[in-house]
Amino acid sequence: MSSSSGEHAGARAWLADVGLALGVFVALNVAGELLVGGGFDVTGAWISLPQGPGTTLLEAILAAALIARGLGPLRRARVTAACALLIVAAAAAWDTIVYFALLTAGRIATPLPFPSSVLVLALALALAWTAARPGPPRTWSKGQVVRSLAVAAVVAWTLPLVLMLTFGPTRYAREADAIVVFGARVYADGRPSHALADRVDEAIRLYHRGLAPVIVMSGALDEVHGGSEPAAMKARAVAAGVPAAAIVLDELGVDTAATVDVTAAWLRERGERRVLAVSHYYHQPRVKLLFQRAGVLAYTVPATMSRRLLKEPWFVAREVLAYYAAWLAPVLPMKS
Known part of the structure; x- marks a missing residue:
């Protein structure tokens, strides 16, 4: 041969x-x-x-x-x-x-x-x-x-990596019913981490463009020092000129799925279903997947990073596994 x-x-x-x-x-x-x-x-x-x-x-x-x-x-x-x-x-x-x-x-x-x-x-x-x-x-x-x-x-x-590098960085910013910001780490003194600050700043820009009338700040309470991610997010947005009345706090957003579930329920109560989902590029494929399953029309907008995250390679690798976990969630055994 x-x-x-x-x-x-x-x-x-x-x-x-x-x-x-x-x-x-x-x-x-x-x-x-x-x-x-x-x-x-x-x-x-x-x-x-x-x-x-x-x-x-x-x-x-x-x-x-x-x-x-x-x-x-x-x-x-x-x-x-x-x-x-x-x-x-x-x-x-x-x-x-x-x-x-x-x-x-x-x-x-x-x-x-x-x-x-x-x-x-x-x-x-x-x-x-x-x-x-x-x-x-x-x-x-x-x-x-x-x-x-x-x-x-x-x-x-x-497969998930391709989505992170092609779909993830693509901005689908357009008019929606609300802007949803996914939480990240807050320091003990109340300062948002670089990742969280970038997400909030992106939401602030979208709000000032008039693309949505309200921002949902979703996150959790820090298990170590008790700081509130949504509270830190709101403080940063208010300091940048966003009216406090235009901000909704969700402290039940302990993870991505929880944020999506709470937001979907809140939208159904208002008879709305369109959101601008703000997070980092590597997170957006999973965000899109979960919002679709919840019946929410999500336009993903990746946060503009003020600097590269030191743990970015780890976040990307972890997100590959998290994507599959979210995909298989309907058939995985439920926790008691």
Whole structure:
């Protein structure tokens, strides 16, 4: 076998492993949506497939095709598999067009104009190419199994990371019913940490632009010194000219899910459902996921950082695990 054909075989094997991992992920989303419902399926965060009665069926076909191709070259249904992947590629291409149209029109802003749909488009086309081509059976040696598991781990780690680096920094600032600020650390003397100050300052700018009439400051009481995150947030906003009457304090926001639940209930009481969600870029994919499940239309606005956070790499790594925990929350055992 020539080196060129060997390289092609290696590339096909690598793509098959990537497709296998993605197929399992899509299959879990389909199964969760059928068993749990309530917006369990999060594939829409990466690709906007045509919505309708056939969406779940299309995802099921896609998952089956990717898993079957990952286990070995397709002997049958190669055309079906390739067509399903080409539909995904077409949807990704449309998402990319819409993204750049919004960017050109000034409806969104981002420091990195590179949507995740570009990656989805390239990967879908590559997988369609491998699915349509016949090939020799895969030999599942111990080394092959280890390699496939390693690729699956990389894919699992990369999926939320892609959202953090593409969706996360994108600003969707527009008119809403309220601005919601997610809390962070407050020092014993009442000063907000750099992370919290940046979030509050972002909300102040949005309020002064007239994008929402009220700011919800959500956070917790510090377990060590008892300081209130929302109180520190309010003090900073009032000092910057935000009327105290335009600020709502939520001291039950002990974590992201709690903030979303409290805010969603507060919005329902007012007959409203649109918020500007302010947090750091790495946090925004999980914020969006939880607000969607709560029936709230959240436009995410990442806080402009006055300086890079010293623990930013740790926060990003932790957020990958937190994203999966939030995704799987509906099927995880409830704490007693």
